[in-house]
Amino acid sequence: MDTGVDGQVQFDVHRSSLAPAVPAGVVLRALGDLDMAGAPRLRSAVVTEVAAGARLLVLDLTGVDHLDSAGLGVVIGALRRLRAHDGDLRLVCPESRLRRVFEACDLDRILELHADVDAAVAEATVR
Amino acid sequence: MDTGVDGQVQFDVHRSSLAPAVPAGVVLRALGDLDMAGAPRLRSAVVTEVAAGARLLVLDLTGVDHLDSAGLGVVIGALRRLRAHDGDLRLVCPESRLRRVFEACDLDRILELHADVDAAVAEATVR
Amino acid sequence: MTRRRGRTTSGIELAIPPRPEYLQLVRAVVGAAAGTGPTGRTPPDPGRVADLRLVVSEAVTNAMEAQAAVGAPERILVRCRPEEGRIVVEIVDRGPGFDPDAVPDLPPVTDHERLDHESGLGLSLMDRLADGAVVETGPDGTLVRLTVDHS
Amino acid sequence: MTRRRGRTTSGIELAIPPRPEYLQLVRAVVGAAAGTGPTGRTPPDPGRVADLRLVVSEAVTNAMEAQAAVGAPERILVRCRPEEGRIVVEIVDRGPGFDPDAVPDLPPVTDHERLDHESGLGLSLMDRLADGAVVETGPDGTLVRLTVDHS
Ligand SMILES: Nc1ncnc2c1ncn2[C@@H]1O[C@H](COP(=O)(O)OP(=O)(O)O)[C@@H](O)[C@H]1O
Ligand SMILES: Nc1ncnc2c1ncn2[C@@H]1O[C@H](COP(=O)(O)OP(=O)(O)O)[C@@H](O)[C@H]1O
Numbered sequence: 372m373d374t375g376v377d378g379q380v381q382f383d384v385h386r387s388s389l390a391p392a393v394p395a396g397v398v399l400r401a402l403g404d405l406d407m408a409g410a411p412r413l414r415s416a417v418v419t420e421v422a423a424g425a426r427l428l429v430l431d432l433t434g435v436d437h438l439d440s441a442g443l444g445v446v447i448g449a450l451r452r453l454r455a456h457d458g459d460l461r462l463v464c465p466e467s468r469l470r471r472v473f474e475a476c477d478l479d480r481i482l483e484l485h486a487d488v489d490a491a492v493a494e495a496t497v498r
Numbered sequence: 499m500d501t502g503v504d505g506q507v508q509f510d511v512h513r514s515s516l517a518p519a520v521p522a523g524v525v526l527r528a529l530g531d532l533d534m535a536g537a538p539r540l541r542s543a544v545v546t547e548v549a550a551g552a553r554l555l556v557l558d559l560t561g562v563d564h565l566d567s568a569g570l571g572v573v574i575g576a577l578r579r580l581r582a583h584d585g586d587l588r589l590v591c592p593e594s595r596l597r598r599v600f601e602a603c604d605l606d607r608i609l610e611l612h613a614d615v616d617a618a619v620a621e622a623t624v625r
Numbered sequence: 626m627t628r629r630r631g632r633t634t635s636g637i638e639l640a641i642p643p644r645p646e647y648l649q650l651v652r653a654v655v656g657a658a659a660g661t662g663p664t665g666r667t668p669p670d671p672g673r674v675a676d677l678r679l680v681v682s683e684a685v686t687n688a689m690e691a692q693a694a695v696g697a698p699e700r701i702l703v704r705c706r707p708e709e710g711r712i713v714v715e716i717v718d719r720g721p722g723f724d725p726d727a728v729p730d731l732p733p734v735t736d737h738e739r740l741d742h743e744s745g746l747g748l749s750l751m752d753r754l755a756d757g758a759v760v761e762t763g764p765d766g767t768l769v770r771l772t773v774d775h776s
Numbered sequence: 777m778t779r780r781r782g783r784t785t786s787g788i789e790l791a792i793p794p795r796p797e798y799l800q801l802v803r804a805v806v807g808a809a810a811g812t813g814p815t816g817r818t819p820p821d822p823g824r825v826a827d828l829r830l831v832v833s834e835a836v837t838n839a840m841e842a843q844a845a846v847g848a849p850e851r852i853l854v855r856c857r858p859e860e861g862r863i864v865v866e867i868v869d870r871g872p873g874f875d876p877d878a879v880p881d882l883p884p885v886t887d888h889e890r891l892d893h894e895s896g897l898g899l900s901l902m903d904r905l906a907d908g909a910v911v912e913t914g915p916d917g918t919l920v921r922l923t924v925d926h927s
Binding site for chain 2: 796797799800803823826829830833834837840841885886890891892893894895896897898900901904905
Binding site: 444 | 646652740741744745
C-alpha cells in the first residue's frame with residue numbers, strides 16, 4: 372500500500388473469487404489512483420489471475436479516484452490477455468468522472484461500463 | 499466565502515444568537531482555515547458583535563481545520579475587546595489537534611477550551 | 626525550445642523529482658492552484674478542474690518517461706498560471722525531446738490489433754480534454770503548454 | 777544570507793505569489809510532500825505532519841508580511857526535502873530581513889498587557905513545535921530552515 376497526499380492510499384488492489392457461482396470468475400477491486408505509479412500493481416494482479424486460470428475477470432473501478440492513460444493501458448492489456456484465453460473482461464465503472472476518460476479514448480465502444488459487480492457478472496453469465 | 503484547495507471553503511463565519519436564554523449572547527462559528535487569509539473576517543465579525551452589544555461571545559472553533567498565530571491573534575483581541583466591556587469570551591475547541599496550538603502558546607492557561615457550545619454557555623451562565 | 630528559469634510574476638511553480646509517486650502531488654497542487662484566487666473570482670467548473678488534473682498528469686507522466694529514458698535526474702517543472710477565464714499549465718522536462726508529428730496513430734479502437742497497444746493514449750487525451758495543447762521540444766527537453774477554460 | 781536558485785537533487789520546490797490565499801496551498805503541498813516517498817518508507821506520524829504544516833504556515837506568513845512591508849512582488853520559495861527520519865523545509869523570501877535577537881518577548885500570558893498583543897506568536901510556535909529552526913537573514917531576504925522529525 373503506497374501512501375501519498377496527506378497519508379491517503381495511493382493505490383491498492385483487493386481480490387475476491389466469484390466461485391462457485393462463476394467457477395473461473397475473479398473480481399479485482401482497484402482503490403486509489405490508477406496512474407503510472409499504481410498501474411504496474413494492477414497489471415501484475417491481472418497477469419497473476421489469468422495465469423492462475425481466471426477466465427471471467429471483473430475489474431471494479433468504483434474505488435478509483437484518478438484514472439489516466441496508464442490505467443487505461445492496463446485495461447486494454449487485460450482485455451487482450453483474457454481474450455487470448457477465450458475469457459472475458461468486465462468493467463465496473465459507475466462514476467461519470469471516470470466514464471468520461473473511457474469516452475475520450477472511444478474505449479467505451481469496445482467495453483461496456485457497468486454500474487456494479489452484480490450487473491457485470493449478470494451480463495457475463497447470461498452470455 | 500473564499501474557496502481554495504480543490505474548491506474547499508477557505509474560511510467562513512456563521513452567527514447565531516443565544517437570546518433570550520442569554521440576552522447579550524452570540525455564537526460565532528468559524529469554518530475552514532483560520533490563518534492570515536481567514537483571520538481578518540473573523541476579527542471584523544467579532545468587532546461588529548461587540549459594537550452591537552454582545553457581552554458573552556462564544557467562539558466555536560469546531561469547524562476549523564487549521565489554526566495558526568493569525569487566528570490566535572483574533573482570539574486574544576476578542577478577549578481584550580469583551581473584557582473592555584465587562585463581557586466574556588468562551589471558546590469551543592473539542593479537537594486535540596487545535597488544543598495543541600493553544601497549549602504551545604500557553605493560551606490554555608488563560609482560556610478554557612470547551613467541548614461544545616452548551617458547555618461553554620453553561621459555564622458562563624453559572625457565573 | 627524556449628526555457629525560462631526566471632520567476633514569473635504570477636501563479637505558482639512546482640519542481641518535483643521525476644518519480645511516479647509524485648504524480649498524485651502534482652494533481653493535488655494543480656487542482657488546488659486552479660481553485661485558488663482572490664475572493665470574488667469565479668472558480669473553474671469542477672469538471673474542468675478534473676480535465677486539467679488529467680491532462681497535466683498525462684504530460685508529467687510523459688516528462689518522467691522521457692527523463693527516465695536518458696537517465697536525467699533533474700526535477701520536472703510545473704508552472705500554473707491563472708488567466709482570465711482559463712488556466713495555463715506548463716510542464717518542462719529535460720528529456721531528449723521528440724517529434725510530435727512522427728508519433729504513430731493508434732489503430733482504430735474496433736481493430737483487433739488495437740489491443741496490442743497498452744500505451745500511446747496520452748497525447749490524444751491532452752488534445753481532446755484540454756482547450757489548447759502546445760509542444761515546444763528540442764534535444765534539451767520539452768515544454769508542454771496546456772490551457773483549460775473555466776467552463 | 778545564502779541564496780541558492782539551482783535545482784537541488786531531491787525533494788520538491790514550490791514558488792507562490794506572496795498572497796494569503798496561497799497559504800492553504802502551501803500547507804497542502806508540504807503535508808503531501810511529507811507523506812510522499814518510495815513504497816516501504818515509513819511515513820511521518822500524522823501529528824508531526826500537523827506540526828510541520830503549522831510551522832511552515834507561520835514562516836510563510838512572516839515571509840508574506842515581510843515582502844508586503846517593502847512591496848516586493850517576487851514569489852516566495854518553499855523547498856521540502858525528505859531526509860532519513862525527518863523532513864526539512866526551507867522558506868525563502870525577498871523581504872528586508874530582520875534581527876531575530878531584537879524581536880521583543882511577549883509579556884507573560886497571565887499579565888494584563890498580554891492581551892494588547894495580537895501578533896508575535898509565530899517565531900515561538902516554530903521554536904516549540906519544530907525540532908529545528910534556523911534563520912539566515914540579510915537585506916536581500918530571509919531563509920528559514922525548519923526541521924521536523926518523523927516521530
Ligand atoms: N515530454 C516528452 N518527451 C519526449 N517524448 C515524448 C514526450 N511526450 C510524448 N513523447 C513521445 O510521444 C509518444 C506518445 O506519447 P503519449 O501519447 O503520451 O503515449 P505514451 O506516453 O503512453 O507512449 C511517447 O511514447 C513518446 O515517444
Ligand atoms: N521572514 C521575515 N522577514 C522579516 N522579518 C521577519 C520575518 N520573520 C519574522 N520577522 C520579524 O519578527 C517578528 C516576530 O515574528 P512572529 O513571532 O512570527 O510574529 P508576528 O509575525 O505575528 O509579528 C515580526 O513581527 C517581524 O518583525
